[in-house]
Amino acid sequence: MNGSVRNARLNGAAEAHRIHRMMESRERLEATDGQVDVFGILAELEILVVFKPLDGLLGAFLKQEAPGVIISTKRPYSVQRFTGAHELGHAVLNHDPSLDSPGVLRRAAIGYLPAGRGNFRAHLQEIEADAFAGELLAPRWLLIYHAKRQGWQASQLSDPDVAYQMALRCGCSYEATLRSLARNSLISDVQVDAALETKPKALKARLRGDAEWINPWSDVWRLTDRDQGHRVPAAGGDLLRVGLLQKSAAGYRWTASEVDPGLLLLTEDVRITTATVGAPSEKLWYYRAGCEGLAVASYAERRSWETAAVAAARFEVNIRPVEKGLSRANRARLAAA
Ligand SMILES: [Zn+2]
Incomplete structure (x- = not known):
């Protein structure tokens, strides 16, 4: 058997x-x-x-x-x-x-x-x-694709925060992602059991700052400069925590230049990355994803006394509609035929 x-x-x-x-x-x-x-x-x-x-x-x-x-x-x-x-x-x-x-x-x-x-x-x-x-x-090539894109080392993949962000990017549950990582020998079964001790609810709570929930099913995406140039497949109600490193000791600050109304700003924050003098700080924005469609957020880094930006960042969030009745993919295909 x-x-x-x-x-x-x-x-x-x-x-x-x-x-x-x-x-x-x-x-x-x-x-x-x-x-x-x-x-x-x-x-x-x-x-x-x-x-x-x-x-x-x-x-x-x-x-x-x-x-x-x-x-x-x-x-x-x-x-x-x-x-x-x-x-x-x-x-x-x-x-x-x-x-x-x-x-x-x-x-x-x-x-x-x-x-x-x-x-x-x-x-x-x-x-x-x-x-x-x-x-x-969650085939091996997909797990490796996201790990490379995000710059995650093999030793980080069993970290619950990393595994949760991997799960969001693959569109799988936290547990299914951990099991796929183990099936592909990227982490061990012991590491899966250890990571499952931390529930997604706790991971989300750690990430979301002061932002309030609408729906407990909603997810929290941690977006960094690694997510630039790729569409982020979020759902309406999801929280997006955009973080960009700034050379604050030298007077550089990130500011939002243009954010589509599909992304509702909830709160902003600055986080000190290390206690070292001169280390960059992380500028954070928390958004709630609104109605369906593509929403773009653009940022610029500059010194407050200068007009020219030294860096720019741009994120694309693809907010999917809720499925109901016949799938959207089926309807699109039937309409094309
Ligand atoms: Zn079945």
């Missing part, structure tokens, strides 16, 4: 790699804001996805004349993406229809076998679809 479970995991992961090659996910990464576009892939494969406020179920894979997927909107977006990837796995692996409750997915994740032979085939399907989803959303 262990052999069947192992094979199911290998099959699921291999199928995810095949889909990535077919869809050129890696080549399209900039266009998809640094995340695997799971709902775009479902639409391209002509699988209809419907978002509904389901109770008790994360999602379902249906098979009538054509395969279809339902996703519960009563879960955070990272879970909706994981459910979408899991149901896509059922579709491309040619599985039987499946109703996926949190319990089913938890059992599949830990490899726990339910009693009774009749359940075994269904259970292997779940393990295979789960392995597919994990590998689809």
Whole structure:
């Protein structure tokens, strides 16, 4: 039986790699804001996805004349993406229809076998679809892409703050990201257990300063000059903490030159980086992401008595609309046809 479970995991992961090659996910990464576009892939494969406020179920894979997927909107977006990837796995692996409750997915994740032979085939399907989803959303190349872009060293990846920011950039949950890092031998299982002691709620509280929550599901993005030149895929209600280092001892200060109304300024702050005299300070702005669409924030660094700026910074935040009914990707495809 262990052999069947192992094979199911290998099959699921291999199928995810095949889909990535077919869809050129890696080549399209900039266009998809640094995340695997799971709902775009479902639409391209002509699988209809419907978002509904389901109770008790994360999602379902249906098979009538054509395969279809339902996703519960009563879960955070990272879970909706994981459910979408899991149901896509059922579709491309040619599985039987499946109703996926949190319990089913938890059992599949830990490899726990339910009693009774009749359940075994269904259970292997779940393990295979789960392995597919994990590998689809956070493949090794994606984890390394974000680590390089952010300048994170291998030794930092098990740091809960770093893992949380990695999770946001990959569009995965904190726990799923830690598990993917371990599956790819970038951190150890012991480090995963240690990092899971810190809950995302505590990580967010540390980052958000005095800014108030609207929605406990909202995330806190820590943006630095490393995020320039790439679109940040946030949600309405998310908090964005923009931090820029300034040579304050020499009189240099960052100021906001232009910020789109999609980013609502909540508060500003200056943080001393080290106790060393002459060390740069960090200028911080806290924003709340508003309505959907692209929002741009630009900054300039200059001395207060000079007009010429010595440096400029620019961030692009892509605030996504809330999914409801037929997926946006499906609708876009149907409209194009
Ligand atoms: Zn399933």
